[in-house]
Amino acid sequence: MPKGRSFSAKLAHEISTEGKVICPKCDTEIKKVKLVRNVKSKSGKWAPKYEFVDICKCNEKDIMSGKL
Numbered sequence: 001m002p003k004g005r006s007f008s009a010k011l012a013h014e015i016s017t018e019g020k021v022i023c024p025k026c027d028t029e030i031k032k033v034k035l036v037r038n039v040k041s042k043s044g045k046w047a048p049k050y051e052f053v054d055i056c057k058c059n060e061k062d063i064m065s066g067k068l
């Protein structure tokens with residue numbers, strides 16, 4: 001099974017490659033990653049907030065280093 005990495009197939013199958021999403025910019029798989037951030041509430045308390053982010057080569061460095 002080709003992984004949809006050819007340029008012609010990339011755009012057409014970007015979303016439907018067996019659940020995988022390939023980033024059109026860096027051509028790597030976009031993975032959903034669960035992140036925990038500390039968010040300050042209105043009462044001034046810090047509380048963990050869980051969220052899912054899409055990670056690919058474009059933003060993994062920023063996310064891993066906590067910039068995003």
Ligand SMILES: [Zn+2]
Binds near residue numbers: 023024026027056059
């Ligand atoms: Zn990317």
